[in-house]
Amino acid sequence: MTDAPGTREKVPARHVAAVVLGNALEFYDFLTFSFFAVYIGRAFFPSTSASASLLATLATFGAGFLTRPIGAFVIGRMGDRLGRKPAMVLSFWLMGIAIVGLALTPPRSMIGIAAPILVVSFRLLQGFALGGEVGPTTAFLLELAPPERRGFYTAFQYWTQDLSILVAGLVGFTLANVLNERQLQNFGWRIALLVGAAIVPVGLIIRRGLPETFHADRTNSNPTPLRPYLPIAIIGLMLLASGTIGSYVGDYATTYAISVLHMKANIAFAGTVVVGLAGVLFDLVSGALSDRIGRKPTMIIPGLVLLVSILPAFYAISHYRTTIVFLSANAVLAALLAISTVPTVVWLTESLPPSIRSGSVAVIYAVSISTFGGSTQFLITWLIKVTGSPLAPAWYWTAATAVGLAAMCAARESAPRKTTHPDNQAKGLSF
Numbered sequence: 001m002t003d004a005p006g007t008r009e010k011v012p013a014r015h016v017a018a019v020v021l022g023n024a025l026e027f028y029d030f031l032t033f034s035f036f037a038v039y040i041g042r043a044f045f046p047s048t049s050a051s052a053s054l055l056a057t058l059a060t061f062g063a064g065f066l067t068r069p070i071g072a073f074v075i076g077r078m079g080d081r082l083g084r085k086p087a088m089v090l091s092f093w094l095m096g097i098a099i100v101g102l103a104l105t106p107p108r109s110m111i112g113i114a115a116p117i118l119v120v121s122f123r124l125l126q127g128f129a130l131g132g133e134v135g136p137t138t139a140f141l142l143e144l145a146p147p148e149r150r151g152f153y154t155a156f157q158y159w160t161q162d163l164s165i166l167v168a169g170l171v172g173f174t175l176a177n178v179l180n181e182r183q184l185q186n187f188g189w190r191i192a193l194l195v196g197a198a199i200v201p202v203g204l205i206i207r208r209g210l211p212e213t214f215h216a217d218r219t220n221s222n223p224t225p226l227r228p229y230l231p232i233a234i235i236g237l238m239l240l241a242s243g244t245i246g247s248y249v250g251d252y253a254t255t256y257a258i259s260v261l262h263m264k265a266n267i268a269f270a271g272t273v274v275v276g277l278a279g280v281l282f283d284l285v286s287g288a289l290s291d292r293i294g295r296k297p298t299m300i301i302p303g304l305v306l307l308v309s310i311l312p313a314f315y316a317i318s319h320y321r322t323t324i325v326f327l328s329a330n331a332v333l334a335a336l337l338a339i340s341t342v343p344t345v346v347w348l349t350e351s352l353p354p355s356i357r358s359g360s361v362a363v364i365y366a367v368s369i370s371t372f373g374g375s376t377q378f379l380i381t382w383l384i385k386v387t388g389s390p391l392a393p394a395w396y397w398t399a400a401t402a403v404g405l406a407a408m409c410a411a412r413e414s415a416p417r418k419t420t421h422p423d424n425q426a427k428g429l430s431f
Contacts, residue, residue, distance in 0.1 A: 011144055016156060018206040019137045021199055022092045023160035024167070028196045029099045029126070031168045033064075035254065035272070036189035043107040043185065044116045060120050064127030065374035068366040075132020076362025079139060080355060083212045087136035087358065092207055094129035096200035098122045103193035131369075135362025142349045142357075143213035147416040148291060151298075154346045155287025162279025162338065165251065169272035171195055172254075176265050214354055224355045233364055235407045236348035239299075240368035242404025243341035246306075248376040249397045250275045250334055255377070260390050261321050274327050278334035286342035294418040295343040299408040306336040307401045314394035341404075347414050372400075 033040065045060075071091070079087035102122040108115040138157045145153035171192050179188045253275055257268035290298040313329040345361070352360050376396075383392035413419060 011146075011153060014206060015144060015210055016141070016153065018203070018210050019088070019141055020156055020160050020163075021203040022088060022095075022207060023133065023137055023157065024164045025092075025095065025099075025196050025199055025203060027130070027161045028164035028168050029095070029102075029193055031164060031251065032171070032189070032192045032196065033102075033123070035168060035172045035269075036184070036192060039185040039189045040119075043189075044105075044119050046108060060116075060123050062374050063120055064123045064130070065370040067124045067127035068131030068370045069363065071128035071131030071133075072135060072362035072366035073359070075129075076135035076359035076366075078132075079136035079214075079358030079362070081216055083216070084136045084140040084143070084214055084358060085207070085210050085212045087132065088140065088210070089204070089207050091129045091133040091136070092200075092203055094125055095133070096197065096204070098126035098129060099193055099197045099200070102126070103190045103197060131366040132362060134365045135358040135360070138345060138349050138361050138365075139354070139358040140210075140213050142346070143354070144211075149288075150350055151287040151290035151295070151343060151346045151415065152284060153287070154349060155284050155290075155342045157345055158287075158338070158342045159280060159283040161247075162276050162283055164276075166273060166276025166280055168192070169254075169269055169276050173266060173269035173273060176269055214358075216355065224353055226356065229352060229356070229360070232348070232351050233360065235411050236344070236351075236361075236364050237368055238407035239341075239344040239348065239404055239411070240365055241372045242400045242407070243337070243344055244368050244372045245376050245400035246337045246341065246397055248373050249380065249393050250330065250337065252377050252380060252393065253330055255381075256393065257326060259381075260384060261318065261326070263321070263323075263326065267323050267326065270323075271326060271330050274331045275334040278331050279338045282335050282338040283342050286339040287346065289339075290343040290346060290415060291417060294413050294415045295347045296408060296411060296413050298343045299340050299347075299411075300405065301340075302336050303340040303401065303405050303408060306333065306340055307398060307405065309333065309336060310398045310401065311391065311394045314391050318390035344404075344408075347411055350414050350416075351411075 040060075075087050075091050078090070102119060105115055105118045105122070134157070138154060141156055142150050142154045175184060175188045175192060251272070253271035254268040257263040257271055258265060286298055310333065313333050316325050317329050345365070348364065349357060349361050380393040380396055383396060384390065386392075
């Protein structure tokens with residue numbers, strides 16, 4: 001299937017829902033593990049030192065990042081060779097197995113060393129599945145959409161991630177208010193994981209009913225050369241790295257509020273809810289706006305506003321340390337981040353030819369997440385400790401945003417409505 005304007009004018013809601021459910025589930029459970037890291041650590045990595053137990057759990061959380069690039073390469077390339085649909089079904093199956101397995105693993109007090117071994121194994125499988133999820137689903141959404149509405153439909157990729165942040169935050173907030181510490185440790189985190197696992201059967205059924213949007217040309221023995229698209233890959237990596245750092249600093253709001261600002265747990269979880277809600281509200285707006293005015297203006301204008309807003313927002317949060325300031329500042333930053341970063345994955349996906357689209361997007365995205373998502377929260381915690389400044393996360397995020405803006409300026413406009421030559425989508429940059 002080519003990218004020439006087709007006859008599709010309306011995308012069935014059930015097709016979008018199939019991708020939305022899968023993406024939301026996978027990111028929900030990935031985030032839930034980090035939110036409940038303290039309690040999971042006590043169950044599987046008991047220690048006389050609370051910090052040692054937490055570090056072991058965070059190391060297990062980080063293990064999931066190690067297998068993301070592998071999953072991206074294997075399942076992403078599968079999307080280019082066999083089609084988007086089988087790749088999406090496989091990643092969803094693997095994630096379902098990992099989620100249920102993790103939630104039902106007995107604590108170390110019952111089965112000994114087998115407990116942490118199983119947990120690490122399920123985390124590795126979870127990372128593998130999630131790494132292979134992004135490329136095929138993003139390619140599917142873009143190829144399913146009418147050319148003039150690619151931005152809106154591909155924005156569901158980010159929308160589902162923010163929806164998962166919102167739902168995970170709401171579940172954590174609810175459990176933190178309903179259960180006590182012992183109950184959270186014994187079964188509260190398992191409930192949070194199983195809430196996501198409950199939609200696995202539904203997701204599998206509707207994903208298996210999806211149409212295929214890409215059929216590889218098996219008569220062509222000459223594969224698409226990769227070298228012409230290396231500059232696009234580099235710019236895409238810069239864009240995604242910048243957005244990833246911003247997202248993970250936002251996800252750090254819960255830990256930041258508790259450990260640095262010494263706020264209550266329910267307020268900290270409310271910060272996560274606000275971050276997720278802002279994304280849910282603005283992601284699709286950003287995608288639609290990028291269809292109308294172009295990818296570059298939608299990235300650059302709010303990106304510049306975000307650049308000059310991060311430090312003042314963190315100063316206000318750390319100086320006043322009130323609930324209203326904390327929630328308001330997080331909402332503003334999350335909204336600006338959502339608007340400016342959604343078009344990045346749209347630009348990257350439509351700048352690549354269909355024959356390498358799924359695998360390339362998957363690998364670039366996975367490398368970005370593994371490198372910068374896996375290190376951001378550790379680095380800003382270390383920076384706060386070394387500098388003694390609560391503004392350390394703001395400086396790190398500001399630097400990442402500056403890099404992202406430079407990449408945005410280097411990218412060539414790719415929105416079909418704004419391009420004047422059909423070949424522009426295959427070139428994707430200007431220097």
